[in-house]
Each structure stands twice: as C-alpha cells, then as structure tokens.
Amino acid sequence: MTFWSQALEIARVDLSVERRVGETMRVVLPFAVVSLLVFPIALGLQVSVVGEIGPAVFWALGVLFGMQVALRQSAADSPERRDLQALVGVDPAARFVGRTLSGAVLTFAFLMALFIAMVVFYGPSLPPGSVPALFLSSSLFAIGLTELGTLAGEITAGIRNRTALASLIVAPLALPLVIGASQTLEALVRGESILPWVLLMIANGLALAVLGVALAKPLEEAAR
C-alpha cells in the first residue's frame, strides 16, 4: 500500500508542478507545432504529398519532443530533494513508477494535441478506426517513452548537458516504440492487422517496466 501511495503522491506533485510551470503544454507543444510547419515548407511539398507524410512526421516529432517532456526540467529533482526522498523512506521503485505515470499522462496529452495540429495542417486521409488505434498506440508509446526517459533522466541527473546527453541515449533506444506506433496507423491504411505492432509496444513497455523496477535501487543511488 505504501508503494502505491508513494507512487501516486509523486505523480500528483509532478502534475501539479507541471500545471503551474506549463513546460509541456506551453513550451514543448508550441515548439513541436512550429516544427510541424517547418517540414512542408523546407521540402516545398504539394498538398497531396503533405497529407501522405503527415502521420510519419507526427511520430517523428512525437518521439523527439516526447523525449523533452520526459526529460523536462520541472521533473528534475534537486539533489537536496533526492536526499529528502531517500530519508523519508520513498521506495525507489515507487519513485520510478510515479515518475512514469505523470510523464506518461503528460506525453499522452502532448501527443493528442500534436495530432490534432497535424490533422489541421496536413489534412491526411485517415482510415476508419484511426482514432481508437491512435489512442491505443499513443498511450503505449507514451508509457514506453516515459520509462526510457525516466531511466535516462536518472542516469544523467546533475550532468551539465543533461538534456542533450539523455536525448542521445533515449533516441536510438526508442526505435522499437517509433516503429510500433507509426506502423499501427500504417497497418490500418494498408488494411492489415495492427496486432503485431501493438504487441511489440506492449512487450517493450513491460520489459522497460521490469528494468525500471529491478534497477530502481541503483538508479536512486546513481542520481545522488
């Protein structure tokens, strides 16, 4: 019981800090939407082509900016706060789970907003069933990416170029998630089963959850 109450308390405080700072929705999201506008301009694309590349650009930006959500500065604990958490008896695994919960909620909200922007600017033709498939793939993507981001955020805590370094670590490791998420929509377009891609993301999310919990104690010590 302590485990879940600690995890939920950490997630709750993370979210209320985000509500006050607005790093995800007021900074990362607008930046991602601007990037959405840059692609067709830089590529000088026709309207029809823009619609075709829309979902792909969405996932590319989703992983790059989703990482920034997971690594947001407002979720980076000061060394003093880490010490305090250790001394009040916060279970390192609860910390990992709490961080992942709040990060996944924010990343999911970010992806939804970015998707709406993509639909508005790119006008892709979406096959039936896209919305539930998008909900499913975005939530699995958000969980997996946040797990990776939390792991990378902890092992780069306190390093001067933390965000750049953690991004370098997360980006290549996030490839299975990018493939899984983007192919879910692609499979729908081709009229194929989305199951392999959904299973891929579930498997990856579970593997990372096991790693995060199993490595929670060294992670907690590592960050100090």
Added chain:
Amino acid sequence: MSRIRVLFGLAALLMAVGLWLALNAPPDALQGEYSRLINIHVPSLWLAFLAFGVTALGSMMWLIRKRPRWDRLAAASVEVGVLFTGIGLVTGMIWGHAVWGIAWDWGDPRLASTAVMFFVYLGYMALRGAIDDPVTRARRSAILGVVAFVQVPLVYFSVNLFRTLHPTQSVRPDGSTMPDEMLIAMLVNVVAFTVLYIALMAARIDVAIAEEGADSEQALAGDAVKPPKISEVEDV
C-alpha cells in the same frame, strides 16, 4: 606487459594468415573482388556483438558485486565494440555501394539496426565521459549497459518485423553459398579478430588500472587549498 605483447603478436600472426587466405580465395562470381570485404566485415561485427555482450556482463556483475574490475571490463569492451561496429558499418557500406549500387539500402534491416546500436553505445561512451566520480560513473553506466542489453535486441527485432511486414521492392542477390576457401578464410579472420579483441581489452584494462592508480595517490581534496595571503591583497 609481456602478456599483452604476446597477445598482439598472436593476433598479428593470425591476421596475416587471414589476409593471405582472403586474398587468395577465388572471388565471388557476382560480387567480384568486393566479396573479399566479408573477411573484415563479418569478423568486425562478430567482435562488436561479442564486445557489447561483454559490456552487458560487466555491467550486471558490477551491479551485483560492485568491484571496479567489472566496470573496467564493461568500459574497455564498449570502446572496442564501438570501433568495430564502425568498421563493420563502413565496410558494409563500401560493399553495398559496389554490389547494390547504393551505400545505404533501407531494404536491409540489419544496416539500420546496426547503426542504431552504434549510436546507443556512442551515448554510453558520452555518459562515461560526462561523469567524474568513479563510483557514480560505474553505477550509471552499468545501468545503461543493462538497459541497452535488453533494448538493443528489441531494436533488431522491431526493425526486422518492420521489413518483413512492410512491402519492399528492393531485390538483392542473397548470400548464395559461399565457396569453401572463402568460408575458411572468413573463419580464420573471425578467430584473428577475436584474439585482437582480447589483446586490445587486456591493454585497455591495464591503462584503466594505471589511471586509477594515479588517482589514488592524490592528496586529500581539501589540502590543495592554501590560506589566503592577506597582507598581499593590496599589492595585487
């Protein structure tokens, strides 16, 4: 030191034999002289996988035992692994340019996943370089070593799944059966590269031990601070 010299000598000897065999095996009918690249390409990538496997082992053992030698093993192996992944990628691209006509073929899943693996361990090395404290560095890189060990096979799996389920037009000459001479040459080179790996590892670990020895002879951190020269403040 002599142990390392013997290892390097043995590696050089085996590589010379491997090179002679590689140059004297009959060239492939389709690929011509470029088929000889396989003698560097395959051993390099074999070595890369071996090296990253050893990194994962060192990382796990460090987390369990917390002995510096496991960290040294992981750190040395990752450097050798990144070097040989690079060699494997470049030789693959040279071969691809000659045989497929393009250096980077998106139809080949292994190319993309190997490049990703290269960057994962480049990130690992960047992490090591960013941390001064030896214990913190060992702990954090051990965690990343374990995470990468779980995630890199998933990268290979997912890219393969992507290629097999996704329609593709690219048609390539697939690895038709290799002549015996070529196979033997390649296997000799695999052995030669493995001995080279052991030699490089032994040398790198010796360097790491020497570096740590230099550190431990340092004076106390606080002793380097001398009292300020109050009387001279005005003259500065």
Added chain:
Amino acid sequence: MDLVASLDGVGVSLGGRPVLRGITLTLTSGEVIGISGANGSGKTTLIRTLATLQRPSDGNGAILGVDIRASDLVNVRKQIGLIGHTPALVPELSLRENLTHVARLAGLDEARVGPVLDVVGLDEASDRRADVASFGMKRRIEVAHLLLRKPQLLLLDEAASGLDSSATDLIDALIATTTDRGGATIMVSHDRSYLDAKCQRTMVLATGQLEVVN
C-alpha cells in the same frame, strides 16, 4: 547508553579524490556533538556519510544498529533527520504543500501539518510558494519536516548559519526534543564558538581526519 551512530576507520572519496580518511566516531543516545573545520575540510561529506547518503570507500560504520554499507537502508533512513546547506523544497509548491507532500511520502498523519506549521510560526505564511519564500522561512519548513518525522539521529549541517535569533532558538528546541526522546545530534559548523556553546563534545576536522579538542 545506546549507541546511535558509530564510524570506524571510515574513508570517503569523491570524484576519485580522497576527502575523508580514517574517521572514527561514536555517538550515544542523548548526546549532542559538534564538528568544526575549515571550508573544504569534508564536513558536509562526513554528515552525508552519517546520513547514509554517501557510501564510504573504506572502513565500517553503523547507524542505529544498521551497517552503513547494507543494501537496504530504507528503515534506518526514516530515523535520520538532516538539515543541509540548501533547503530541500519543491519550488513550485507552497510551504504547506511541501510539508504535506513530505508527510504523505513518509506515511505520516497529515492532520499534524497544521499544528506543526503553527509551532514554527509559519501558519499565516504557509500559502506562499517556496520559490518566493525567504531563506529563514525555508529553514523553518525544514525544522517542521523534522518535527513531523521525529528522527532519532539529527544531523545539522550549518543549520543555524544565516538565521535570526528566533529561528536559532527553534533549532535549539528541535535538538532538545531529539535529546528528550533518546536521540542524538551531530552538528557541523565552521563556527567553533557556536559549537562550544551548544555541544557536549566538539571535534575538529582537519586534513581529512577528526581530532578531539573538547
């Protein structure tokens, strides 16, 4: 006389450099001891080692009967209270929210948050965000944390530096309640006279080692 903390030949390295060497120290129930030393002499490292937040590179030690090298320190850490140089607060939360957060994480009774805020004199200022609170207010919140948690080993790292006399009195009271329930306190300061006034024993940390002076 119960043993609260003991170190035996403890050495600590940071960034590959030795900071402390051969530290031997015992602290029994009810004691208040002071450690002074110049800037950079390793005072904070020693405090962090006693708080089990820094693992020693050599030697042995135990806090409340638990080996400081043990892998599971969760239970003993709950008995350790630390006030460090920088107050450990979430800047975006109010002072009250910070205190409630700690109470929830520690599994303590949230109903005590109000009375504790009252005792430290912050009941009216408690809705101020931590990032705009003064240093003295943040220090009082840290004292409030410890009044909530009631640790057996109190570690004060320059806790009274930069505080006015009423806040210093509050820290004295915190030490007194710790002593009353059989706990012990170690305080570290560069100010020898302050330590001599407050402590039963004082030691000096120099060249990485402890010397008993009083």
